[in-house]
Every structure is written in C-alpha cells, then in structure tokens.
Amino acid sequence: MIVALAGGVGGAKLADGLAALLGKGLTVIVNTADDFEHLGLPISPDLDTVMYTLAGIANTETGWGVAGETWSFLDQVVRLGAPSWFRLGDRDLATHVLRAAALRSGQGLTAVTAELCRRLGIIARVLPMSDDPVRTIVHSAEGDLPFQEYFVGRKCEVPVTGFAFAGIEHARPTDAVRDALQAKELEAILICPSNPFVSIDPILSLPGLRSLLAGVGVPVIAVSPIIAGAAVKGPAAKMMRELGLDVSPLTVASHYRGLVTGFVMDAADAAFSSAVEALGMTVHLADILMRDALDRRRLAEQCLAFAKR
Amino acid sequence: MIVALAGGVGGAKLADGLAALLGKGLTVIVNTADDFEHLGLPISPDLDTVMYTLAGIANTETGWGVAGETWSFLDQVVRLGAPSWFRLGDRDLATHVLRAAALRSGQGLTAVTAELCRRLGIIARVLPMSDDPVRTIVHSAEGDLPFQEYFVGRKCEVPVTGFAFAGIEHARPTDAVRDALQAKELEAILICPSNPFVSIDPILSLPGLRSLLAGVGVPVIAVSPIIAGAAVKGPAAKMMRELGLDVSPLTVASHYRGLVTGFVMDAADAAFSSAVEALGMTVHLADILMRDALDRRRLAEQCLAFAKR
Numbered sequence: 001m002i003v004a005l006a007g008g009v010g011g012a013k014l015a016d017g018l019a020a021l022l023g024k025g026l027t028v029i030v031n032t033a034d035d036f037e038h039l040g041l042p043i044s045p046d047l048d049t050v051m052y053t054l055a056g057i058a059n060t061e062t063g064w065g066v067a068g069e070t071w072s073f074l075d076q077v078v079r080l081g082a083p084s085w086f087r088l089g090d091r092d093l094a095t096h097v098l099r100a101a102a103l104r105s106g107q108g109l110t111a112v113t114a115e116l117c118r119r120l121g122i123i124a125r126v127l128p129m130s131d132d133p134v135r136t137i138v139h140s141a142e143g144d145l146p147f148q149e150y151f152v153g154r155k156c157e158v159p160v161t162g163f164a165f166a167g168i169e170h171a172r173p174t175d176a177v178r179d180a181l182q183a184k185e186l187e188a189i190l191i192c193p194s195n196p197f198v199s200i201d202p203i204l205s206l207p208g209l210r211s212l213l214a215g216v217g218v219p220v221i222a223v224s225p226i227i228a229g230a231a232v233k234g235p236a237a238k239m240m241r242e243l244g245l246d247v248s249p250l251t252v253a254s255h256y257r258g259l260v261t262g263f264v265m266d267a268a269d270a271a272f273s274s275a276v277e278a279l280g281m282t283v284h285l286a287d288i289l290m291r292d293a294l295d296r297r298r299l300a301e302q303c304l305a306f307a308k309r
Numbered sequence: 310m311i312v313a314l315a316g317g318v319g320g321a322k323l324a325d326g327l328a329a330l331l332g333k334g335l336t337v338i339v340n341t342a343d344d345f346e347h348l349g350l351p352i353s354p355d356l357d358t359v360m361y362t363l364a365g366i367a368n369t370e371t372g373w374g375v376a377g378e379t380w381s382f383l384d385q386v387v388r389l390g391a392p393s394w395f396r397l398g399d400r401d402l403a404t405h406v407l408r409a410a411a412l413r414s415g416q417g418l419t420a421v422t423a424e425l426c427r428r429l430g431i432i433a434r435v436l437p438m439s440d441d442p443v444r445t446i447v448h449s450a451e452g453d454l455p456f457q458e459y460f461v462g463r464k465c466e467v468p469v470t471g472f473a474f475a476g477i478e479h480a481r482p483t484d485a486v487r488d489a490l491q492a493k494e495l496e497a498i499l500i501c502p503s504n505p506f507v508s509i510d511p512i513l514s515l516p517g518l519r520s521l522l523a524g525v526g527v528p529v530i531a532v533s534p535i536i537a538g539a540a541v542k543g544p545a546a547k548m549m550r551e552l553g554l555d556v557s558p559l560t561v562a563s564h565y566r567g568l569v570t571g572f573v574m575d576a577a578d579a580a581f582s583s584a585v586e587a588l589g590m591t592v593h594l595a596d597i598l599m600r601d602a603l604d605r606r607r608l609a610e611q612c613l614a615f616a617k618r
Binding site: 066069075093 | 384
C-alpha cells in the first residue's frame with residue numbers, strides 16, 4: 001500500500017499514474033486548505049481536481065473542472081449580479097450542490113468524498129486531509145488574502161510574504177488518514193509534485209501529522225514540483241522568488257528536510273544532486289515532466305521502484 | 310393599484326399582461342405552497358414561473374424554467390447517482406443557488422424575491438404569499454404525496470381525493486402582502502386563471518387572509534382557468550373530475566363564492582352565465598385563452614375595465 005500526499009493539478013497527475021498501477025493499493029491524502037465557500041456552496045478545489053483526474057473526466061484545456069463543460073449557470077449568475085470571479089461550470093456544479101447537501105445533512109467531508117468517488121468509478125481511496133475546516137491565508141504586501149481570492153481572484157499577481165492556515169490548530173487528521181498512515185501494509189509515502197507552501201504544508205501542519213509520518217518507518221519520497229528553475233504549473237516558482245528563495249529542487253528538498261528520505265528530481269537538475277544528498281536524502285533523477293498518461297505512469301513506476309530500493 | 314393572486318403558468322401569463330399595462334401599479338401575490346427542497350436547494354416553482362414570465366425569459370417550449378436552457382448539471386447529477394426526476398436546468402439553477410445562499414444568510418423569501426426581480430429588470434412587485442413554509446399535500450388513493458412528487462414525479466396520474474396545506478396554521482401573510490391588500494390606492498383584486506385547489510387556495514387559506522380580502526371594499530375579480538370543459542394547462546380539470554365536480558367555470562365560481570364579486574369566463578361558456586350570476590357575481594364574457602403577449606394584454610385590459618364597472 002502507498003499513501004500519496006497531493007494538492008491540485010501536478011499532484012493529481014502523479015496520483016493518476018499511481019492509481020493506474022496500484023488501484024485499491026493507493027490512498028491519496030488531499031489538501032483541503034484551499035477549500036472555501038462560494039455562492040453559499042462549499043468548494044474543495046484540490047479534492048475535485050484529484051477526483052476528476054482519477055475519474056478521467058478532468059478538463060485538460062482549463063486545467064480545472066470537468067471536461068465538456070458548459071457555462072449557462074455562470075452566465076445567469078452574472079445576469080443576476082452575483083460574483084463570477086470563481087468560474088463554476090454547469091457539470092462541476094453537480095459536485096458542489098450534491099456535496100453541499102450531503103455536508104448539510106451531517107455527513108463529513110471524508111464520507112461525502114468517498115461517495116462521490118464511488119459514483120465516479122474511482123478505485124483508489126481519496127481522503128481529504130481533515131473533516132475540519134482549514135483555510136490558507138496568503139500574507140502579502142497588500143495585507144492578508146483568502147487563498148482563492150489570491151489564486152483565482154488576483155491570479156497570484158500580489159507578491160506573497162508568507163502563509164497561515166487558519167483553523168489548523170483545531171483541525172485533526174481524520175481517522176481514515178491516521179489509519180492509512182499507520183497501516184501495516186504501508187510501503188511508502190509519496191509527496192506529489194504539488195506546491196510545498198500551499199498544497200503540502202497544510203497537510204503537514206495538521207496537529208500530530210508530522211509525528212505520525214516520523215513514526216511510519218517506510219520511505220518518504222518527494223517529487224520536485226520545480227524543473228530547471230520553473231514550476232510546471234501554478235505559482236510555486238513565483239512564491240519562492242518572492243520569499244527570497246532560489247527557484248530550484250534544492251529549495252523544495254530543504255523545505256522537506258527531516259521528513260523526506262528520498263527525493264525525485266528532473267535530470268535537468270542533476271547539478272543539485274550532491275546538495276540534496278547533503279540534506280540526508282537519496283536522490284533519483286528522472287524525466288519528471290508529465291505530458292500525458294504514459295508519463296504519469298512512467299513517473300509513478302519510477303517512484304515506486306525508487307521507494308523499494 | 311391592482312393586486313393579482315397567482316400560481317404558475319396561467320397566472321403568470323395574466324400577470325404579464327397586467328404588468329405591461331400597470332408597471333409599478335401591479336403587485337402579484339404568488340403561491341409558495343408548491344415550494345420544496347431538492348438536492349438541498351429550496352425551489353419555488355410558482356415564484357420562478359412568475360419571475361421568468363415577467364422578465365421575458367420564460368421557457369415557452371417547456372412551460373417552466375428559463376429560455377435557452379442547457380442541461381449539463383442534470384446530466385452530471387445523473388452520473389453521480391442523485392435524483393433527476395425534478396429537472397433543474399443550468400440557467401434556472403442560478404436562481405436556486407443564489408436564493409439558497411440568501412435564505413441561509415438569514416434573508417426572508419420576500420426580500421430575496423425582490424432582489425432577484427430587481428436583477429431581472431421586473432418593474433411590478435412580486436410577493437411570495439408568506440415567508441413561512443407551507444407545503445401542499447395531495448391526498449390520493451395511494452396515500453399522501455408531497456405536491457411536487459404528485460405533480461412532477463407522478464405527472465398528476467394519481468387520482469386525488471383532496472388537499473392539505475402543511476404548516477398553513479403557523480404561516481402568516483407577510484407585511485408586504487398585508488400592506489398591498491390594505492393600500493388606500495387599491496382598485497381591484499384579480500384572481501388569475503390558476504388552479505383553484507393548489508395555487509389559489511393556499512393563498513386564501515393563510516390565517517387572516519380571507520378576512521383581509523373581505524375588508525378591502527374593492528372588486529374581487531376571478532378569471533376562469535376552465536374553458537369549454539377543459540383546463541388550458543395543468544391538472545385543474547382532472548382534479549375536478551376526481552373530486553366529483555363538473556369541469557366548468559361554474560365549479561370555479563362556486564369555489565370562490567362569497568369572496569369574488571366579478572367573474573370572467575370564456576364566451577364559449579356563456580351557457581353558465583346565469584348560474585354564475587345566481588352566486589351573486591357579475592359575469593364578463595371574453596376570449597380568455599392567452600396564446601401570445603397580445604392576448605395577455607387584451608385579457609388584462611378587459612379585466613381592468615370590468616373591475617372599473
């Protein structure tokens with residue numbers, strides 16, 4: 001059994017490669033700190049990206065939402081004068097409306113996610129990191145911004161100075177998350193190539209989670225979201241620059257120091273190998289860019305083989 | 310000023326004709342007893358039909374919902390295994406999602422409706438009969454059915470034996486409804502050609518409403534929803550048969566006896582004139598079938614002229 005920690009697009013791609021190889025043997029623990037409420041509906045962007053990707057219905061054109069999407073709802077929302085900066089597609093909306101109804105009826109996010117996954121034919125287990133609300137706050141020169149306002153509303157244009165995870169002190173990893181990490185069959189933990197600051201850090205910041213990870217006694221492998229001085233997608237590289245950090249896999253590895261035992265980075269970044277090894281990690285070099293389904297599977301395979309060594 | 314009492318399609322059509330003539334001088338009090346919750350969203354079918362009709366965006370093909378509708382949401386809802394018997398279109402959904410959010414934030418249905426109407430450019434006032442929940446229960450040989458289950462789910466196929474309005478004893482007409490009915494400028498009250506049993510009766514059954522109407526001292530004009538032994542739309546004629554009543558304007562007039570002072574019915578039903586007059590009502594014969602916008606205006610004009618006499 002393998003546990004993967006994931007945020008949005010990059011994480012979902014590797015999770016998809018792993019799911020193809022492992023089926024039921026994969027548990028994906030997903031960041032929920034970029035969840036928020038929009039038009040009264042609870043939205044879980046990372047969970048949705050992972051679900052849609054594993055279900056094979058992700059919209060590859062937009063990078064979010066459902067394939068074959070239509071926009072009549074949004075069109076009418078604009079007509080009714082309500083906010084449209086967060087674009088909810090008509091198909092995507094089914095997830096949000098059904099999730100809202102289930103949550104309001106008293107079900108937890110873990111149970112709701114399991115049911116949505118079952119309906120979407122997803123075999124791997126997809127677990128929200130917590131059933132308790134955690135909300136990423138982006139510290140910036142313009143003050144604090146809720147994550148989606150920064151990410152979607154402001155298109156990541158505002159320079160960041162740091163992050164906080166509101167509610168994290170009262171949030172708990174779910175029983176399902178604890179069980180997955182303490183399973184006897186657990187062979188490795190993979191940290192997907194997601195944003196370290198706003199996708200993986202919220203998971204790692206859950207009370208008790210780092211000590212859980214420290215006690216697992218299996219390899220903890222991280223895959224770099226940075227290739228040759230740039231992020232494949234999203235604001236990770238831009239954030240590093242704004243935080244005064246080098247945009248390199250070494251910065252990512254340093255960020256995970258003490259937690260990660262193996263680090264997968266692109267062959268293009270071979271120059272950083274010895275510096276990463278000096279952090280106490282074993283390094284595996286590979287072509288880590290995932291262009292298509294084959295790439296996802298290939299990288300997943302390499303990560304699993306690396307973990308076995 | 311004119312107050313119209315209305316249910317769904319037929320009522321909305323006459324209200325539309327009246328709105329074209331009266332603008333701000335029209336207040337429509339709308340049945341909310343067919344409201345229900347679906348997929349966790351509060352739905353107000355009659356309010357929506359009236360709003361969409363007055364806004365000129367009603368879907369004339371389906372007879373409900375918004376013109377130019379798309380169905381991606383419903384398609385995905387089916388995929389996710391949730392109930393799809395009540396067809397929520399993508400555009401229509403904007404109303405339900407925004408209404409749900411506003412109601413949950415503590416606004417009343419009257420305030421929410423006013424804001425939706427403002428956004429849709431509706432000049433006439435559209436008032437829900439009450440901000441309190443009332444739910445029509447259909448008594449049938451198969452037991453009690455919630456109204457939408459009877460109306461949409463069972464397509465009115467189950468023979469009815471009677472009706473109840475759950476919650477009516479605790480529901481109150483809103484202040485806006487009371488004010489409209491007690492306004493000094495009030496010239497007439499029109500009961501639109503809506504279903505007497507499930508559209509108009511809930512309004513009339515609100516505690517205190519009949520005595521309010523009795524005290525207005527202006528003509529109360531009803532327009533027959535029955536023409537030549539049939540209902541223009543909906544189950545009114547079928548219900549009459551099942552309740553052992555003649556399908557005729559006389560049955561409608563008898564139903565409103567003691568309340569209505571003037572009765573508008575189709576020239577095709579002239580044979581019932583003296584029987585209706587025997588109920589103490591003045592009769593006006595007209596072509597009451599509303600095929601198009603011109604018909605709506607023409608009938609509205611005749612009703613207003615009739616009320617003045």
